[in-house]
Each structure stands twice: as C-alpha cells, then as structure tokens.
Amino acid sequence: MVVDFKNKVVVITGAAGGIGSAMAYRFAEDGARVAICDLRGADALAKEISDKGYFAKGYNFDITDREAVKCAMAKIAEELGGIDAIVNNAGINVGPDERKHVDEFSDKWWDAILKVDLDGTYNCTKLAIPYMKEGSSIVNISSIVGMVPLRNQCAFAAAKAAVINFTKAIAMELAPKGIRANVICPGTIGLAITNRLWSDNSAMAGLLSHIPMGRQGMPEEIANATAFLASDAASYITGAVVPVDGGWTCGGFARNF
Numbered sequence: 712m713v714v715d716f717k718n719k720v721v722v723i724t725g726a727a728g729g730i731g732s733a734m735a736y737r738f739a740e741d742g743a744r745v746a747i748c749d750l751r752g753a754d755a756l757a758k759e760i761s762d763k764g765y766f767a768k769g770y771n772f773d774i775t776d777r778e779a780v781k782c783a784m785a786k787i788a789e790e791l792g793g794i795d796a797i798v799n800n801a802g803i804n805v806g807p808d809e810r811k812h813v814d815e816f817s818d819k820w821w822d823a824i825l826k827v828d829l830d831g832t833y834n835c836t837k838l839a840i841p842y843m844k845e846g847s848s849i850v851n852i853s854s855i856v857g858m859v860p861l862r863n864q865c866a867f868a869a870a871k872a873a874v875i876n877f878t879k880a881i882a883m884e885l886a887p888k889g890i891r892a893n894v895i896c897p898g899t900i901g902l903a904i905t906n907r908l909w910s911d912n913s914a915m916a917g918l919l920s921h922i923p924m925g926r927q928g929m930p931e932e933i934a935n936a937t938a939f940l941a942s943d944a945a946s947y948i949t950g951a952v953v954p955v956d957g958g959w960t961c962g963g964f965a966r967n968f
Contacts, residue, residue: 714741714938714939714942714943714944715741715742715942715943716738716741716742716743716795716796716938716941716942717741717742717743718742718744719742719743719744719795719796720743720744720746720787720788720791720792720793720794720795720796721738721743721744721745721746721795721796721797721798721941722746722748722784722787722794722796722797722798722835722839723735723738723745723746723747723748723797723798723800724748724749724774724797724798724799724800724801724831724835725748725749725800725801725802725852726745726747726748726749726753726756726800727747727749727751727752727753727755727756728749728800729900729930730800730852730897730900730930730933730934731749731800731801732756732930733929733930733931733933733934734798734800734930734933734934734937734938735747735756735760735767736760736765736934737931737934737935737937737938738934738938738941739760739763739765739766739767740765741938743766743795743796744766744767744768744791744792745757745760745765745766745767745768746767746768746770746787746791746794747760747767747768747769747770748769748770748771748772748774748783748787748801749769749771749801750771750772750773750774750801751771752771753769753770753771754769754771755769756769757769768790768791770783770786770787774801774827774831774832774834774835775826775827775830775831775834777834777838780834780835780838781838784835784838784839784841784842785842787842788842793842793843793844794839794842794843794847795843795844795846795847795848796847796848796849796850796941797835797836797839797843797848797849797850798850798851798852798937798941799831799832799835799836799849799850799851799852799874800852800937801827801831801832801835802827802828802831802852802854802870802871803823803824803827803828804824804828804864804867805817805820805824805864805866805867812862812863816863816865816866820866821865821866824866824867824870825866825869825870828867828870828871828874829870829873829874829877832851832874832877833877836849836851836877836881836892840885840890843890844889845888845889845890846889846890846943846946847889847890847891848890848891848892848893848940848941848942848945849878849881849885849890849891849892849893850892850893850894850895850937850940850941851874851877851878851892851893851894851895852874852894852895852897852933852937853871853872853874853875853878853894853895853896853952854867854871854896854897855896855897855898855954855956855959855960856868856871857870857871857872857873857874857875857896858872858875858896858952858954858960859960860872871896874894875894875896875952878892878893878894878950878952879894879950879952882949882950883950885949886949891940891945891946891948891949892949892950893940893945893948893949893950893951893952893953894951894952894953895933895936895937895940895953895954895955896952896953896954896955896956896960897928897933897955897956898922898927898928898954898955898956898957898959898960899918899922899927899928899956899957899959900927900928900929900930900932900933901927901928901929901930921959922956922957922958922959923957923958923959923961923962924957924958925957926957927957928955928956928957932955933955936953936955940953
C-alpha cells in the first residue's frame with residue numbers, strides 16, 4: 712500500500728537497527744521528514760538516507776534518560792516542525808546464553824530490559840505528545856512474546872506485555888485529542904541476531920514448523936505494517952494489537968522454544 716507522509720515528521724527510535732532502518736527508509740520514501748533516533752549510529756543512517764535524496768536527520772540520545780528524551784523531542788519538533796508520528800521501536804532482549812529460568816535469571820538483565828523496552832517507550836511517548844496534534848499517531852513495537860510468552864524470557868515477556876496494555880490505555884486517553892495509538896507484535900524476523908539464535912538447521916526447521924507461512928518475516932514487512940498504522944489510511948484504528956508473525960499466534964506457541 713502506498714501511503715503519503717509528505718511534509719509529515721516521523722520520529723523512529725531504535726532506528727539504526729535492522730527493523731528500525733527498514734522503517735526509516737519506508738517512511739522517507741513515502742515523503743516523511745524522518746527523525747532517526749538511536750543511542751548511536753543515527754547520524755550515519757540519516758546521511759545514508761539523505762544521500763539517496765530523501766529527508767532524514769539523526770538524533771543520538773538514550774531513551775532511558777528522561778531529560779535527554781525531553782531535550783531531543785523539543786529539538787526535533789523545533790527543527791523539523793512538530794511531530795506527526797512516533798514509532799517506539801527501540802528495545803533489547805537477552806542473548807541465548809542469558810536465557811534462563813526465572814530463579815536463575817539475571818537481575819541486571821531484568822532491570823535493563825524493563826528500563827529500555829518499557830520505560831523507554833513511556834518516556835518517548837509522554838514527551839512527544841506535547842508536540843503532536845489532531846491526526847497524529849503513535850505506533851509501539853511489542854512482540855508476539857508479549858502476547859504468549861516463551862520460556863526463559865521472563866523480562867522480555869513482561870516488558871512487551873506491558874507495552875501492549877500501555878498502548879491500549881493511552882489509545883483511550885488520547886482518542887478525544889484525535890491522536891491514535893496502536894501496537895505491532897513482530898514474530899520471528901530475519902535479522903542477524905535471529906539467524907545466530909537459530910543457526911542450527913534442525914532448530915530453524917523446528918521454529919519454521921510453528922509458522923503457518925513457513926518462513927521468517929523480513930524487516931520491510933514490519934515497516935509496511937508500521938507505515939499503514941501511522942498513516943491516515945488507518946484513521947479509524949486505535950488501540951489495535953497487530954501480530955505480524957506469519958500466523959504463528961493463530962494456534963499459540965510451542966512452549967519449548
């Protein structure tokens with residue numbers, strides 16, 4: 712679907728990563744003035760997109776630092792002209808070696824994941840709203856793990872489930888102001904980190920057997936869903952939870968994963 716973001720300002724957090732960069736390109740190609748936000752690497756991606764003739768500007772800051780987020784949102788709104796959409800894409804999870812039962816799970820990782828995935832989403836949402844007007848949109852990125860948890864990922868499951876209900880709550884609060892809020896729950900996406908996790912062929916085959924479409928998704932497919940929900944084409948959609956997972960959640964999860 713072709714959507715029009717001409718002259719609209721779109722803020723994307725975690726934009727320098729695989730899914731984030733696909734989003735940045737999608738919005739830029741659709742005419743948006745894209746604010747590339749990340750802890751690091753934002754300027755490089757912004758230059759890469761700008762060199763292709765689109766509009767992008769980099770902003771490096773820590774989404775867990777509320778004062779830094781406040782300053783960044785004010786700067787983006789001043790330099791680019793308000794905020795028409797924000798995509799809260801930034802997030803972290805533990806690697807395969809740190810995936811353990813709750814009684815052995817690292818307190819350090821629990822704190823870090825909740826701080827980035829949940830608090831960071833709250834910070835950026837709250838501090839972007841003053842610069843948003845009627846017709847603006849918020850798209851938060853959760854995970855299918857926030858819908859039906861996987862073993863050994865208690866922190867990620869808790870944070871991403873909270874993002875879902877946070878989005879529903881603000882959708883009700885912001886509807887009278889004409890601001891929409893929706894959440895996307897990606898399934899298994901073909902990224903470098905995902906491919907490392909499932910590098911064993913038998914493990915990958917087992918994973919794919921639980922996806923009705925029989926394949927991993929691509930970052931561009933998350934970007935496409937995000938662009939739709941952020942656009943005027945979704946003007947009557949708010950508080951929606953949209954799995955982009957090849958059908959995995961249709962029948963629930965295999966609890967052994």
